[in-house]
Amino acid sequence: MIQLDSPRLNKLFPFYILIDEALSIVSYGKSLQKICPNHQGEPIAGLFRVVRPQLDELTFSKLQSLVNQLSVIKLKTEKNIDLRGQFEWLTETNQLLFIGSPWFDSMEQITETNLKIQDFAFHDPLIDLLHVLKNQEITNGELRQVVATVNRQKLDLKNSAKLVEDIAMFPKENPDPLYRLNLAGEIVMMNPAAEKLKVFNYLGVTYNSIEFWKLMVTRINIQEERWTFEAISNDCPYSYVCVFIAQKGYFNIYGRNITEQKRVERELQNRVKQFKSLSENVPTVLYEYQFNVDGTEGFRYVSPTIEKVLGLSVNEFVEQGFNYLHPEDKHRFLTKSKLAREKLLPFNDESRIEIPHRGTIWQSVSSAFSYYTEKGDKVFTGIISDITARKKSEEIIRANEEKYRRIISIMKLGLLELDTENLITFSNEAFCELSGYQTAELLGKKPSDLIRTEESLYHIGKINNQPHQETLNFFASEVEVKDKWGNAKWWLIGRAPRYNETGQMIGSMGIHLDLTGHRELELSLIKAREEAEKSAKAKEVFLANMSHEIRTPLNGIIGMVRELMDTQLSVEQNTSVSHAQTASQHLLSIINNILDLSKIEAGAFELEKKPFNLKEIMEEAECILRPSITKKELAVTFLVDNELSNCFLGDAPRIRQVLLNIVNNAIKFTEAGFINVECKVVGASETSQHVKIIIADSGIGMEENFIKMIFNKFSQENNTMRRKYGGTGLGMAITHELVNLLGGKIQVESEKGMGTKFIMDFNFEIHSNQPKDEAPMPIDYMKTLSGKNILLVEDNQMNRLVATNLLKRYQINIVLANHGREALEKIEEQSFDMILMDLQMPVMDGLEATRLIRKQNNKTPIVALTANAFKSEIASCYEAGMNDFATKPFEVEVLLSTIAKNLLK
Amino acid sequence: MYGIVNKAIEDLVKENFGEEKWEAIKIRSGVDVDFFISSEPYDDDVTYKLAQAVSDEMNISVGSVLHVFGEWWVLRTSKEKYGGLMAAGGSNLLEFLVNLPVFHNRVMLIYPKLTPPEFKVTDVEERSVLVHYHSKRVGLQDFVKGILTGLAKSYQTEAVIELVQTRDNGSSHEIFKVSW
Incomplete structure (x- = not known):
């Protein structure tokens, strides 16, 4: 067991901290005290906190848990010093010992805290470690320099490489x-x-x-x-x-x-050739004229065409060109040339040059500034053309113009020239005379403002307000105008566009011819014609009236005679009545003939164009004439060509009339022998047949002189003949006119005592369809007419009587009215099966009455009774609403059939 | 971050995809650094830009890039450059993971200017452990996961790494469960 006393502990661990269970600092190292003095006995929280490992709270047991771990504590000083070490639990004293050492980043930090090397234990590696760190830091710094140097060199290398590459690419590209x-x-x-x-x-x-x-x-x-x-x-x-x-x-x-260069060279060569060819062949001289800085001047180039154009060699022209200028033109030419040179303006001049042996030549010179030479000389490029021919043409044109102006003046034609705004720019004397204005009064004015009238406003406007277009053509019109003094005049105004030499329209010109005299003459002629037409119309009216006036009483006479014939008469009475009948029929015939002729002469004769069968007409003629022929015991032949078409287009009644006229004449003038009628085809096409009708007899014939007159009106061979054979002398005239109207020809061959031959030629148009067989079914008049109520409207008493007598025989109930008004009243009173309506009546005529009846939506058949055989009147009947017509004097059969036909419809 | 991290990314790309790809990634990232010094700190942004550029260039997610990089960090960078240190970390995965906090704290000695994350190990079982990851940086979870995977691989241990807690869910730190 090793016991460490405080000095030894301080020596070995000068930064130690001893902590008791109450977390108070029991003692701490001398070096630590140097940094943080006076904390002994105080709570550790005043000295440090644990940084690693993290502690959620600072307790003794938590600190105990740090034993066996590396711990970092942070001192609570201004220097922010970390201590790195470890905690150890001293079980015998129940204290915690922290053994550690400051953790500095550098030696500088140590000195900043006043610590010295002797403040660290000898075993503590920190100082050495800091030395190592310092070395590392120095090494790092050097390394950074190396890296920076390397980077810079790398960049330089990169840039160099780029430069080298760019340089290399330059020739490469x-x-x-x-x-x-x-x-x-x-x-x-x-x-x-x-x-x-x-x-x-x-x-x-x-x-x-x-x-x-x-x-x-x-x-x-x-x-x-x-x-x-x-x-x-x-x-x-x-x-x-x-x-x-x-x-x-x-x-x-x-x-x-050098492909492009070669091409350019070739092109340049071609251009040079072209220019050479051009300059040598065009009928124009090309030149360059140079004005030098030193004041001298002269031609730089003159194309060889100068010889062709002016007949001078290049040298002659270069040396003496200006000397040839016409004296009258020279000064102007040189003055203009000087101006062009000084102002660098285009130069244009037309001048004469006098060349020995060639006479006067007109030249046109045009030039413009082209360029400066290197010395600063001015070079003009230009062309010279021989315009002698053009000048001559212009002279001719001018002379012609003068000539035409003179002609216009002589003819007293007024001439005006207008600009594109229609303002007068020129007026000749003739126009001044026509209009009454002075030239000064006309210039700058519009013609329409000076000479218009209300009537001619349109015409003037049309002339002068026509847009000026390239396509404006010649325009002429007759207009009525008034001159300055208000006199009415008729002018023929012709107008045409005017163009300049470039073809651009610059206005118009007008020629004015005074038509006033002609116009007056024309008006008088028109008046004369109108009067003539009026006269012809009067004649027609007269004829119509005459027809009516004569036929009406004749109708009465014929009707009465017919009535009389139906009564019991003595032989003597019968003879008298028979004569009366013949005479009245003859009179009717004469009237009909006169009317026919009058109509033909008045141009009022109208032909029909309907399908007809010529064979049938021939047969009818034969039937009609057969009794007369038989009576005279004449030998008769009617020959019809089998080739004759069954259907022609034409006026059958007139053809029949012509045929009957001639055959009747033949019968009349033939007492014995024969009458031959022949109809033959002498030529044909797909659409027509040429038909010849020959009527020959063995009659009395005619003198040669009379033959020439036979077709004249009122011509009879002599008075004896007239007495013996009767007639008006109109028959052949009418026949002749009718044949002409029918498009045919008629001629006559005759010899006195030997007979006569009439030859007619017709070219009949073939009709593709057969004429309908219109042969009416025989009508039983008694059955059809009996008991019918008929209103007879007739003002003439005799006619009323004739009609009444005729119709009563068929048990018709007749109601009479004297005129149209009365008829309307009767119609209001009762209804009728038919109305027979006269046309010319007092109070109200037949046409007006018919119109009113039809206006009332009354559809009762109305048959006109007319003494006027004119077609125009018949047309008026139909127009007014009538259904049919019957002409007076009545043919009994015709009247009855007309009535029956319309009742049966 | 220290240059060693960026250098590791560079090595990872160069070794797997070649120099040209690395140049392309550098151009794409806009990072004009030819040579990373391992012991030199660089702005974190450099590392993030590089990771993003790798992701774009390779057409894989940033997460995948970081995971791969984590593995690479353990298996190549650490082993090659700090092989002894790594070997001193432990003789098996569990030992290394238990020592990981101390181990990591010692790294501070190498990189004194490091702002290192802190690891803690809890719930140590015979075949599993919880690794706590505290860091001021965000978005590096996949990198950590890659590191843990790399560690398992380096000890020839088949381990499952689970993210059991994350700051994305409002927690204070990430917790990975490593099981084997």
Whole structure:
């Protein structure tokens, strides 16, 4: 058992702490006391705290648990000193002994705490450890310096490497080939662009890279600082500059792809050729004129075309060019030239030059400043053209213009020139005379502001407000205007665009012709024509009225005679009535003929164009005429060509009329012998047939003189004939006119006592469809008409009587009305099966009455009774709402069938 | 942290993945230090940046990086550089773990400027022990776990390391249970 007294304990462990169970400091080492004096007997908490291991509380037992562990306690001093050591439990005294030593980072800390080396036990390694640490710290510092140095060097190296790389990359990135050759021509170095060149064509011979450079080394002239040559590789020309570096003993070869340079050279050569060709061939002289700094001047270049253009050699022109200038032009030319030179302005001039043996030539000179020479001389580039021809043309144009102006002036045509704003820029004297204005009053004004009238405003506007466009064309119009004094005038104004020499529209020009005299004449002619038309209309009206006035009583006469014939008459009475009937029929015939002729002459005759069968017309004619022929015991033949089409388009009633007229005449003038009627086809196409109708008889014939007059109106061979055969002398005239209207021709052959032959030629249009068989079914009139209520509207008493008598025979109930108004009243009283309506009546005519009836939605059939055979009137009937018509005088059959037909509808 | 830690990371990467990878990781981390001096303290941030860069470069989590590094620290760095010290720590895992607090406190002697963590060992059983880890640094649990795994491996002991308590859950320190 070793007992340690306090001095020994202090000697061995000068930093010890002895703690009792109450955690008071029993004693502590002398060196520790040096740092922390006066803690003996005090609680340990005032002296230190345990840092390691961590204790959640400071108790004796907790401290006891630290036995067998390395512990660190922190002294409660300003110096923040840790003691590192261990606790030991002294069982016999129940005390804890801490044996340890301060833990310093450095010797400096020791001295700062006033501790000396003798304050530490000899066994304590701290001082030595601190020395080791210090050494380590010094080593670390040096190491840091080494590392820093290494890092810096590394960075330098890195930068150097980058620099070297950049420098190396410079030639490497060069797209042109670079070589370094030794004296034997071997490639020492080359860049990637050079590596790509495997084959070289030099002076027409192809080499590989090795052969090539060995060859070239022998050729390089090392006396020359830069020896160059060209070779082709990869289809591209390369230029090589060879530099001999004598002190190093190698060649540096700098190659360059000169494809673009070669192209530019070629292009330049071509351009030079082009320019040469151009300057030698264009009909223009190209030149350069130089104004020198020293005040002298002269041509730098004159193209050889000068000989062609001016007939001078280049030298002649260069030496004496200005001397040839026309005296009248020279001063102006030189003055302008001087101005251009001083101000560097473009120079343009047209002047005359007088060249011996060539006479006067007009030249156009244009130039502009081009550049300064190195000395500072001014160079102008220009062209000289021979414009003699153009000047002559301009002279001709000017003369022509003057000529036309004179013509315009002589013709008294007013001439105005307008700008694009339609303002007058020029007016000739003739226009001033036409308009009454002085030139000064016209200039700058719009024509429309000066000469318009209300009536012509549109026309003037149309002329003067037309947009000025490139496409503006010639425009002409007749307009009514008023001159300065308000006199109305008619002008023909023609207007056309005006263009300048570059084709740009600069306005318009107008030519004004005074039409006032013509216009007045025209108006008087129009008036005369209108009066003539009015006269023709009056004639037509007269004819219509006449037709009505004559037919109406004739209707009565014929009707009455017909009634009379139906009564019991003595033989003598019968003869008289028969004559009366013949006479009235003849009168009707005459009237019809006169009306027909009048209508033809008035141009009021209208033809139908309907399908018809010519064969049937021939048969009908034969049927109609057969009794008369039989009566005279004439030999008759009706021959119809089998080729004749069954259906033509045309006016069947008129053809029938023509045919009956001629055949009737033949019968009339033939007492014995024959009558032959022949219809034959003499030509045909797909759409038409040429038909010839020949009516020949063995009658009395005609004198040759009369044949020429047969188609004249009122022509009969002589009075004897008229007395013997009757007639009006209108039949053949009407026949002739009708044939003409039908598009045919008629001629006559005849010999006195030998007979007559009429030949008609028609070109009938073939109709594709057969005419409908419109043969009406026979109507039983008694059955159809019996018991019907018919309103007869007729103002003429006789006509009423004729109609009433006729209709009553068929047991029709007749109600009478004298005019339209009365008819309307009757209709209100009772309904009718039919209304027979006269047209011309007092109070209210038939057309108006019909319109009112139809307005009341009354659909009773209305049949017009008209003495007017004009088609226009019949059309009016239908227009007013009538269903049918019957002309007066009545044909019994026609009237009955018309009534029956409309009742049965 | 002392340069030895960063150097250990460098060695770990270089040995396993080569110099180029280390250069890539350094560039990625932005740490422009060519040579770490073991006994020189460096800012903690350097170590964290390196760990993060390894994680990014290798496409593994930072936790995995730290765990691997913990193993590497014990098995290579400590053994190679402080083999005697390690050997003096104990003759088996239990002994070493029981001595771990003292062992660790003695390391302070080597690195006086160290701000070392503190270990405590409790609940010492025949085949298990609780290791308490106190540190001012955060986020190094996986590193500690790796160290414990490395220690087990160094004593050829198959051990299970469990984190039974962590500051992440509001506790004052981490507790690892080492069982074998």
